[in-house]
Every structure is written in structure tokens, then in C-alpha cells.
Amino acid sequence: MSEVLLKIEGLRVAVGEKEILKGVDLTVRRGEIHALMGPNGSGKSTLSNAIMGHPHYRITEGRIWFKGEDITEMPTDEKARKGVFLAFQYPVAIPGVTVTNFLRAITKARRGEEGPAKEFRAEMAGAMQTLAMDPAFARRYVNDGFSGGEKKRCEMLQMALLKPELAILDETDSGLDIDALKVVCDGINRIFNPQMAMLIITHYQRMLNYVTPHRVHVFVAGRVVESGGSELVAALESEGYDRFIKKSLAAA
Amino acid sequence: MTATATRRFRDFFSLESARGLGAACGDPAWLGELRLRGWRAFEAGLEASPRPAGTRWLKVAESWPDEALDPGPKLALPAALGLGLDGEWGPLSGAYTYGCESEGALLLDEEARRAGVLFLPLREALRSRPELLERHLFSRTAPEETLYTGLHAAYFGQGALIHIPKGVRLSRPLRLRGVHTGGHAGFFPHLLVLAGEGSSATVVEETRSAGEAPGLVSGVAELVLERGAQLNYISFQGLNQASGSLQRQSTVLAADARLYTLGIVAGGAWSTSFLGTRLDGGGGSADLLGLALGSGSRRIEIRTLQDHVGRSADSDALVKSILRGSSRFYFDGVVKIYRSGQNSNAFQSNPNLLLSGEARAESVPTLEIEADDVACKHAASIGGIDEEERFYLLSRGIPLRDTETIITEGFAAELGQRLPDANLQERFVAILKDLATGQS
Numbered sequence: 001m002s003e004v005l006l007k008i009e010g011l012r013v014a015v016g017e018k019e020i021l022k023g024v025d026l027t028v029r030r031g032e033i034h035a036l037m038g039p040n041g042s043g044k045s046t047l048s049n050a051i052m053g054h055p056h057y058r059i060t061e062g063r064i065w066f067k068g069e070d071i072t073e074m075p076t077d078e079k080a081r082k083g084v085f086l087a088f089q090y091p092v093a094i095p096g097v098t099v100t101n102f103l104r105a106i107t108k109a110r111r112g113e114e115g116p117a118k119e120f121r122a123e124m125a126g127a128m129q130t131l132a133m134d135p136a137f138a139r140r141y142v143n144d145g146f147s148g149g150e151k152k153r154c155e156m157l158q159m160a161l162l163k164p165e166l167a168i169l170d171e172t173d174s175g176l177d178i179d180a181l182k183v184v185c186d187g188i189n190r191i192f193n194p195q196m197a198m199l200i201i202t203h204y205q206r207m208l209n210y211v212t213p214h215r216v217h218v219f220v221a222g223r224v225v226e227s228g229g230s231e232l233v234a235a236l237e238s239e240g241y242d243r244f245i246k247k248s249l250a251a252a
Numbered sequence: 253m254t255a256t257a258t259r260r261f262r263d264f265f266s267l268e269s270a271r272g273l274g275a276a277c278g279d280p281a282w283l284g285e286l287r288l289r290g291w292r293a294f295e296a297g298l299e300a301s302p303r304p305a306g307t308r309w310l311k312v313a314e315s316w317p318d319e320a321l322d323p324g325p326k327l328a329l330p331a332a333l334g335l336g337l338d339g340e341w342g343p344l345s346g347a348y349t350y351g352c353e354s355e356g357a358l359l360l361d362e363e364a365r366r367a368g369v370l371f372l373p374l375r376e377a378l379r380s381r382p383e384l385l386e387r388h389l390f391s392r393t394a395p396e397e398t399l400y401t402g403l404h405a406a407y408f409g410q411g412a413l414i415h416i417p418k419g420v421r422l423s424r425p426l427r428l429r430g431v432h433t434g435g436h437a438g439f440f441p442h443l444l445v446l447a448g449e450g451s452s453a454t455v456v457e458e459t460r461s462a463g464e465a466p467g468l469v470s471g472v473a474e475l476v477l478e479r480g481a482q483l484n485y486i487s488f489q490g491l492n493q494a495s496g497s498l499q500r501q502s503t504v505l506a507a508d509a510r511l512y513t514l515g516i517v518a519g520g521a522w523s524t525s526f527l528g529t530r531l532d533g534g535g536g537s538a539d540l541l542g543l544a545l546g547s548g549s550r551r552i553e554i555r556t557l558q559d560h561v562g563r564s565a566d567s568d569a570l571v572k573s574i575l576r577g578s579s580r581f582y583f584d585g586v587v588k589i590y591r592s593g594q595n596s597n598a599f600q601s602n603p604n605l606l607l608s609g610e611a612r613a614e615s616v617p618t619l620e621i622e623a624d625d626v627a628c629k630h631a632a633s634i635g636g637i638d639e640e641e642r643f644y645l646l647s648r649g650i651p652l653r654d655t656e657t658i659i660t661e662g663f664a665a666e667l668g669q670r671l672p673d674a675n676l677q678e679r680f681v682a683i684l685k686d687l688a689t690g691q692s
Contacts (some may be wrong), residue, residue: 052647055639080649088647092640096662096669105658109649141662158648 002030003067005166005197006051011062013043013050020046022222023062028166028215031194035208035233036201038219039241044201045089047219048170052076052086066166081110085164087155089171094142099154100124102142103161110162127160131187148175149184156187168199173207185210205233220248258298260321264437267291270406277375277409282386290395290405297399324465326435329354333429333460337361340686341456341486341679345424346371350410350441351433351462358412364422369453370415371426374442377413384415388444392474392502392528400498404440404470411442411471414455418448418478425454425484432460432467432495443473447481447509454484454676459491459499466494466521473501477509479533484512484672488683491519493548499525507533507562512672514541514680517552518687524553531558531565531593541667542571545687546579546611555584558600560593560623569600572667574660575611583615585630591622600630605663607636607656657688 006028013021020043028034038044050057051064053076064072071079094102103124108114128135131153143151152172159167169188173181188211192198200213208216208230216232217224220241225248226232236244267288274287329351337344337359345364349356350373360371370381377385395405412428430441445455459469469491477483489497497520505511517523529538544552558567573581587598604613615632637659645655661684668680 054643075652076643076646077649077651080647086647088644092638092644094641094644094659094662096665097658102658105650105654106648109651109654162648 002032004028004065005030005067006199007065008051009063009065011047011050011064012060013046014058014060015046015056019060020057020222021050024222024224026217026224028197028199030165030197032214033192033198033200033211034215034217035213036199036217036219036224037205037233037236038203039245040203042219043222044203044219045170046222048086048168048199048201051168052084053079077109080162081112083165085159085162085167087152087159087167087169087172089174091143091151091155093144093146095144097142098139099142099157100138103158106158107161123161127157130160130190131156132183133157149177149180152176152180152184153187156184156191160187160191163196165196166199167196168201170201171203172200173202173204181207182210205237208233218244220244223248223251225251257321261298264321264323265294265403265407267406273407273409277378280378280382280386283378283389286390286395287406290402290407293396293402294399294406295402297402300399321437321468322466323437324434324467325463326353327351327433327462329356329431329433330462333431339427340683341425341427341454342675343424344427345369345422346426347429348373348412348427349429349431351431352410352436352439354433355410361424364426367420367422368417369420369422370413372413374411374413374444375409381413381415384413384446385444388446388474388476389442390474392476392504393472393500397500400470401472401500403438404442404472404500407438408440408442408472410440411444413444413446414453415446416448416451416453416481419450420448421452422454425456427456427458429458429460430469430471431462432469432491433462434465434467438468438470441469441471443471445473445475445483445485447475447477447483449478450480451478452482454486456486456488458488459497461492461495461519464492464494466496467491468496468498470498471500473499475501475503475511477503477505477511477536479506480508481506482510482512482672484676486514486516486676487525488516489519489523489525491523493519493521493550495520497523497525499523500528501526502528502530503538504530504532505536505538505565508535509533510536511538512541512670513539514543514667514671515554516543516545516683517554518545520550522551524555526555526557527569528557529559529567530561531567531596532561534562534564536562537566538568539670540567540569540571541670542569543664543667544571544573544575544581546573546575546577546581548577548579550577550579552580553582553584556586556600558585558587558598560587560589560596560598560626563593564595565593566597567599570667570670571602572664573604573613574607574664575604575613576607578608578610580611581613583613583632584618585616586618586620587628587630588620589623589626589628594623594625596623597627599628602632603663604632604634605637605660606634607660661685661688
């Protein structure tokens with residue numbers, strides 16, 4: 001079996017006084033695409049934010065390991081430079097900073113050096129083409145006035161350039177119409193390679209019609225309640241989350 | 253004015269010394285009269301205590317410690333600020349650096365000379381083009397406006413006249429550098445720009461200090477735009493940490509004239525600037541941009557006036573501050589639309605970015621609208637760095653110490669975007685980077 005990239009053990013996370021994650025266990029290996037599916041309010045985004053180290057999310061118990069290293073308390077920027085990437089559900093705008101300058105800054109941070117400008121421009125143009133993005137996009141301010149679809153493409157563009165080993169895609173399908181969804185999923189399939197792993201967090205199965213996961217986890221009330229292969233997606237599609245919610249209530 | 257401040261001002265300034273300066277400048281009679289008016293206005297200002305109710309203007313200057321009024325040692329013009337037709341703003345058409353007494357050489361390239369552009373030290377212009385000065389000097393800023401404009405009128409002598417003839421379009425900027433070289437308690441640079449019909453030019457005016465001694469710098473810029481002229485006027489205040497600055501900029505636009513003005517305040521212990529624009533003719537437009545960079549205990553005040561007299565004119569003021577340490581910023585923006593200014597658009601916006609818990613910003617917008625068919629909008633915001641923005645940058649691997657730089661540069665960059673050409677935009681970004689390196 002390939003190397004374990006992400007291992008989460010007994011993770012409990014609170015926002016303020018409220019506990020949202022109630023003991024999450026998850027293992028993701030190199031070369032795998034995992035889907036984490038759950039209803040609204042189940043704590044999916046809390047998990048992605050907690051992995052990345054958002055200050056509003058307080059880890060009260062459990063550990064997070066990346067390539068065998070405990071990253072539970074590692075500063076966010078350090079995790080990112082080591083190869084953890086989070087595609088945000090709601091990426092914020094950075095007014096006044098152009099997409100080009102931003103991409104240049106983040107690739108420099110990730111790679112530890114600033115390569116030749118010409119090579120960078122070629123690489124950026126190639127990645128933009130993969131995502132069917134207009135070159136004029138590069139001159140706009142990051143996420144400033146972007147449509148939902150543009151924001152998600154911009155996240156994928158960053159992922160393409162940063163070449164993370166672990167990419168967490170938080171509801172990347174939300175706010176996309178069917179055409180935009182196809183483009184984004186095509187991009188994801190092209191970016192994915194056996195050297196990395198992806199954790200796709202979603203409410204719906206529709207994204208998984210285009211990106212096929214190796215493993216699927218059903219996430220309810222702050223826990224993984226069932227894991228399986230891609231057949232679970234079909235089960236969720238036909239039965240909804242009810243059965244799993246009941247199961248979670250029974251376990252609680 | 254406090255009693256001690258009044259006494260100190262009287263120690264350093266007198267009607268006799270103002271007259272002596274006038275004699276040295278070879279003042280014609282009309283100018284002698286102006287100096288006298290200035291002195292009287294200054295004296296009246298000194299006696300008026302406390303300052304008249306309703307004038308927020310000069311709040312900052314009044315808090316300046318009295319002992320900071322000091323002639324300091326007399327220094328030479330620093331060579332680094334000297335000559336050459338290039339600099340931060342790129343290749344130049346003309347350059348003039350001058351001090352409190354010393355005058356550096358004035359350079360003007362062949363293209364500008366052939367086109368008939370006048371770029372003259374003020375004293376030389378008094379000799380060679382008295383008719384232009386008599387007509388326009390203090391036509392936009394009256395000596396009586398404040399006690400400091402009074403003092404300025406009594407003591408001015410340094411500065412320049414720029415005249416861009418009708419239809420001439422200068423592609424490269426003209427740059428002035430007024431350097432406080434000490435030896436006097438005050439430095440009073442005066443700039444008069446006459447932009448002829450359909451002409452276009454960029455003028456950059458810098459104010460700097462030669463040494464570290466305190467100084468009072470009271471500058472006036474009068475900008476007159478004839479029909480269809482375009483003027484880009486950039487002022488940069490980079491005085492030392494001990495000095496105080498009062499800048500008064502008054503512009504008048506004839507029909508269809510276009511003004512872009514950007515004031516950058518990056519120095520001084522305190523600084524107060526007035527950016528006044530009067531849209532006299534119809535169809536003109538003015539962008540008033542300002543950037544206040546506060547650090548340490550610096551106090552900055554920027555006041556804008558968008559005065560709409562002519563119809564169908566547009567004005568847009570965007571003034572930003574970035575404040576560190578325990579610095580303070582006051583913005584006072586007035587939009588005035590007369591009954592004659594129908595069909596005008598006037599916007600005003602003042603976002604402030606506080607990078608320290610001790611920094612403070614205050615924003616006072618005022619709209620006085622007599623016309624009924626106009627569009628006006630104003631907005632202000634005061635806040636620190638958005639934590640979600642910071643987290644976003646961190647999540648991409650940007651180190652914590654760099655997140656502030658990126659967000660701050662982005663915050664200021666919008667001002668550059670509003671400048672009318674790509675060269676100015678690029679130069680502005682580079683200057684911001686330099687300033688950030690010096691301040692953070």
C-alpha cells in the first residue's frame with residue numbers, strides 16, 4: 001500500500017463553547033481521491049478549516065498527521081509550504097493584489113525561491129488554459145468581484161501551480177452551474193496525479209459524476225459514520241442522508 | 253494659537269523680515285501689497301484665539317509642540333536630491349531642485365523647450381514673466397484663507413512657474429523638489445501651473461528635508477487648467493520626522509478639463525493638506541487621490557473640496573490612510589454643488605487601514621448640495637487587517653510577516669490604478685514598495 005499522507009485520529013474541534021467535531025478518524029494515502037459527504041451543518045467545513053489551522057476552530061483533542069509528522073499545532077503557512085492545500089468554499093477577496101502577483105508570491109513561498117519571470121508566466125498561462133480561463137483574468141484583483149465560478153476556478157488555478165501533495169477541496173462544486181462544474185472537474189482530473197491525494201468535501205454527488213473517488217466517507221454530526229467505495233455515492237443518491245443520520249443518533 | 257506659540261512665531265517672523273525678503277526678490281509694487289496682505293492675515297490669525305468656531309482645518313497644526321519651530325542649521329542641498337532627468341517617476345522632461353535659499357540648476361529637455369513650455373524658478377519668472385504672475389499668483393489661494401497662507405504670502409519666494417502652452421502635450425513629467433535646507437524657521441514653496449487649452453502634462457512636486465532638524469514647511473500650489481487641458485499633479489511629502497507641513501493645493505478647471513491629483517503624505521511629525529478643486533466649466537472631471545502613511549506619532553490631516561460650479565462635471569475623491577504606531581489621521585471631505593452644477597456626479601470615499609491598536613482615524617464627510625439633478629455618494633471605513641484575508645494568504649504558504657505587506661500594498665494599489673497612464677501606475681507601485689520597506 002502507498003504511503004499515508006493524512007492521518008486524523010480522534011479529532012475534536014470546538015467553535016467557541018460548541019463542539020462541532022466529535023472524534024474524527026480518517027486516513028488518506030498517496031494516489032487516492034477521497035470524498036467526504038455529509039449534510040449541511042455536519043461539520044465538513046469545520047474539518048477542512050481545522051486541518052488548515054484556522055484560528056476560530058479550537059482543537060480540543062486528537063491529532064493530525066501529514067506524512068508521518070504531527071501537524072496539529074503547526075502554523076498554517078508552514079503546513080501550506082509543506083504541501084497541504086485547502087480550496088475554500090468561500091474564498092475571500094484580496095483587493096488591490098492582481099492574480100498574477102498573488103500567484104507569483106504564493107509559488108515563491110511554496111517553492112522557497114523565485115524562478116525566472118518568463119518561466120512563471122508560461123506556467124501560469126498553461127494552467128489557465130487547462131481551466132479554460134481568459135488571460136485577462138490574470139490582471140484582475142484576487143477574487144474581487146469574481147462570480148462563484150470564477151472564484152472556484154481561481155482556487156483550482158492556485159492548486160495547479162502550488163502542486164500540493166494533499167489537496168482538500170471544500171464544496172468546490174457549490175455555486176457552479178453545470179458547464180462551470182464540468183470545466184472545474186476536468187481541471188481537477190488533469191491536476192490530480194499519483195503523487196498526491198485529494199479530499200473532496202461535498203454535500204451532493206454531482207461533482208463525483210466527473211471526479212471518481214477511491215474512497216467515500218459519510219460524515220454526520222461531526223463524525224465519519226460510514227466508509228466505503230464509490231458505491232456509497234449511489235446509495236446516498238437514492239436514500240439520502242436519513243439512514244446515516246439515524247445511525248449516528250443510535251451511536252450517540 | 254497658544255500664548256507661547258504666538259510668542260515663538262513673533263520671535264521668528266516679522267513684517268520687516270518679510271519686506272526684506274521681498275526686496276531681495278525684487279518685488280514689484282503689486283507683490284509688495286500681497287506680502288503686506290499676507291502679513292496682516294497672519295497677524296490676525298495669531299490674535300484669533302481660540303480659532304473661529306466651525307473650522308476643523310488646522311486641527312493638527314495646532315497640536316504641534318511650540319519648541320519645534322526652530323530655524324535649525326543651514327545645510328547645503330543634498331547631492332542625492334540633485335540633478336538628472338530621471339528618478340522614481342521615470343524619465344523626465346524637466347527637473348528643478350531648490351532649497352530655502354540655494355537654487356539648484358533647472359533642467360528642461362529640448363522637446364519641452366521647442367514646444368514653448370515655461371519652467372522657471374519663481375524669482376526668475378518674477379523678472380521675465382511678471383504679467384503671468386500678476387494675473388495668476390494667489391488667484392486660487394488668497395493670503396487671507398488661513399494664518400499659514402498669510403505667513404506663506406508674506407514670506408514666499410521659492411518655487412516655480414510652469415506654463416504649458418495651448419495644445420502642447422508633454423509625454424514625460426516635470427519634477428520639482430523643494431528641500432528644507434534650514435537656516436530659517438519656515439520654508440514657503442509656491443508652485444503655479446498654467447495648463448493651456450487642450451494641453452496635457454504631468455507635474456510631480458516633492459517636499460523633503462536636508463537634515464533632521466525640525467522645520468515648518470508651508471507650501472501652496474495653484475493649478476489653473478484651461479478648456480480641455482489635462483493635468484496630472486502628484487505631490488509627495490517626505491519631510492523628516494521632526495518637521496511640520498502645511499500644503500494648500502487649489503485647482504480651477506475650465507470646461508472639459510481633466511485633473512488627476514495624487515497627494516502622498518509619507519513624512520513629517522505632522523502634516524495637513526488641502527486639496528481643493530473647483531470645476532468652473534461644464535464637462536470637466538477631477539480625480540482627487542490621497543494616501544496618508546502614518547507611523548510613530550505622526551499626525552496627518554487631509555481635507556478635500558470638490559466644488560461644482562459648472563454643469564455636467566464629475567469629481568471623485570479617494571483618500572486612504574495606512575496607520576502604524578500611534579499615528580492619527582483626520583479626513584475632512586467636502587462636496588459642494590451649486591445650483592448651476594446640475595447633472596454632476598460627485599463621489600467621495602475614505603477607507604482607512606489601521607495596523608496597530610494605538611492608531612486612530614477619523615472621517616468627516618460633508619455634502620452641500622443646492623442642485624437637484626446630481627449623483628453624490630460618500631463612503632468611509634476604518635478597520636484593521638481582515639483576519640479571513642490574512643488566513644487566506646497563510647493557507648497559501650505566505651509567511652505571517654509578509655501577509656501585512658501584501659494586504660497593505662493591495663490596499664494602496666487602488667490609488668495607483670486610478671492614475672491615467674501605465675507608467676505612473678507602475679511607478680506608484682514601486683514607490684509604495686520602497687516606502688513599505690522603510691516603514692515596516
